[in-house]
Amino acid sequence: MTEMLNQKDMKVIVFQLMDKEYAISVDVVQGIEKMLSIARVPKTPSYVKGVLNLRGAVTPIVDLRARFGLEVKEMDESTRIIIVTLEDYDVGLVVDAANDVLDIPMESIEPQPEVVGSVEVDFISGVAKVDKRLLVMLNLNKVLEPIKRVTSDDI
């Protein structure tokens, strides 16, 4: 049992996009929701699916597939929304499926290799290898930079 308490482990939520598995720390995850109805917000980047009512809070939703420039897929039974809490705001991430909660040893996380598929390298904070599974660790602050409308005043 003492091994379970090993502080060098990191608890992560594993989710799937296309055929790859990604991981984010459980600390930032507020909850995982099945698909709810989303209100579209006009004049926003295409990866912003809209906003939904999350128990009284209006929460913006980002489609991670679109954010990573992957082929967009219709939502289905396995589609999940992972609600993550960043410093200033909550955002929901649309993913193909949320598979697992894992403890991964810190030492198994390596800096990202030069090429990791088509996902922009900026979004990745590292890669973890656990039992032959390759988990891509996301840098959420980069993935979810606030969206500001460029107005004529800014130029």
Add this chain to the structure above:
Amino acid sequence: MDTNQYLEMFIDESKEHLQSCNEHLLELEKNPQDLSIVNEIFRSAHTLKGMSATMGYEDIADLTHMMENVLDAIRNSKIPVTTEIFDVVLQAVDYLEEMVMDIASGGTGKKNVRELVESLNRIEAGGAVVTAAVVETAVSSVVEVNNQKAVLSYDDYEMTVINQSSDQGFNSFEMTVQLREDCVLKAARVFMVFGILEKVGEIVKSEPKVEQLENEDFGETFTVALITKENADVLKEKVLKVSEVASVTITVLTHDYLTDGKRAEDDKVVQAIETAIATQPEPAVVKEQGVQKGKRNTGVQSGNKTIRVNIDRLDILMNLFEELVIDRGRLQSIASELHNPELNETVERMTRVSGDLQSIILNMRMIPVETVFNRFPKMVRQLARDLDKKVSLEIIGAETELDRTVIDEIGDPLVHLIRNALDHGVESPAERLAKGKPEEGTVTLRAYHSGNHVFIELEDDGAGVNRDRVVAKAIANGIITEEMAKTMTDRQVAELILASGFSTAEKISDVSGRGVGLDVVKNTIESLGGYISIESTEGQGSLFQVQLPLTLSIISVMLVELEKEVYAIPLSSIIETAIIQTSDILNAHNQKVIDFRGNIVPLVYLKEIFEMPEQHDESGGFQSVVIVRKGERLAGLVVDSFIGQQEIVLKSLGNYLQNVFAISGATILGNGQVALIVDCNSLIK
């Protein structure tokens, strides 16, 4: 002492006392004879001094102390009330405000007050010389003698503390402690003595200073001044118990011992006043009346029971209630589907109760506009002096209440409007006399409720808007064309001065007229969901009217449908809804317009603006249009259908989606769906 937990209270109360000082000072300037007002100011200043000294803000305490001295001199008629004195005292209050603000924002509250303290000193001394020059010299010699007698010398502040505590039944002692010559740990012994003394009372002063004592930077003796309830013998015994203490001498600090000088001075001044009264009976009468009035006032104040509630808690309460409003909406829609009479009845009751609850909670967040208005009299006074104009400010309806969120935002625009009225509106005294107006201009600030809105009006009896000059300027700045100018009404011309890049002042002054002025005011007010209009008659004055919503958190909206999506349009910007025939839509330069009650109103297709995926025309020859306005300008928003009117809770889209075009927020509908709120202001150029 750990004072952090009191800091908030200190700041709040200081602000209140400073505000009260400000108000009363201005009142006093109008009625210099009414000495009861001085008492009020004195009381505020005194409390402030006590609080700041306790909290360790010495600069504030010093400055208030000097202010108190001057006020005391005024109160005792030692010095006459003059404008110069007012300027200095008001400046002192300004400084105090700055220091308190500094503390509030986490600073130390330190400020160089020496200069001001000196000028206060001068006033006090100067005044005394005028009325009792002889007394002054006599007094100072007495004080000197006293100082020689006492081992410690006390400044005025310490003396006040000692006097006050003796009034409250405390004893004040001067205790000289002699340590043994072979004492090794002098600092430790000092520490122990201090420990004993601090348990039974409060140490006012020590000689040498505490730091020197801690560094063992003294001989064998040290002296402290102590305020305590214990008697001298007990104290002596206790201190002697500390080892290596050789002897303890205690002198009682009596009231007379300290204030001989002061009292002599007071007595003589009283005599001087009495003689003055004999020759001038009127002021004395006034004084007595004033005292009575003062007494009455205090009676009223204690009757008002309030508690302080942190505004955050009210915000939380509001948020929780908003959740309730959403659920109420949901319940209502479920009940209307089920047609169960008992359920309907319960839901109706709940709706009524929560409606009452809503008005109470909204009321709790209401603050009288007074909190914004009360800084204006001083500002107007200063501005009028700077501009060499004579202006009196009249405030009506300061008790009118507005939501806190609106109050927070409305201050700056009003400052701007007032500056504008004083600078550009009210003429110089000479000009006014030439026009046959009274020399003193009048600016009236008025607030009142009407329906779901609060109106704030600023009226001046100044020059008004000069149509020709404004038109010329507007044409020169490219805001309008000459053709447009010919057809414009006076009101439209007046409102040109709110356009951006407009400044009609012949010379640019410090006060207003940097050319960025009034359009900023207009934008701020519009962003609050309000709007501003001007009425002006040349030569007679102008009236600026600001209309504001009562609250910003729960608003009434019109729900409309666009391709299965629901949008909310605030009722405050809707003029009316209409269904028009497609054949009535006219084309003017690529812009579709309709003729609406004689006005040409441009149409805005919300579907295009909101990038609706598919656009097929199934209107069957009719279009639903919501006519909205921004100020005087109208637009028709074309929607698919109207759903109805509803009270909704305004929620922001959060920090992730910043500045979405034409969307001011979101709300949650009865069925749990999110609806976006249309920002009409950004749709009308």
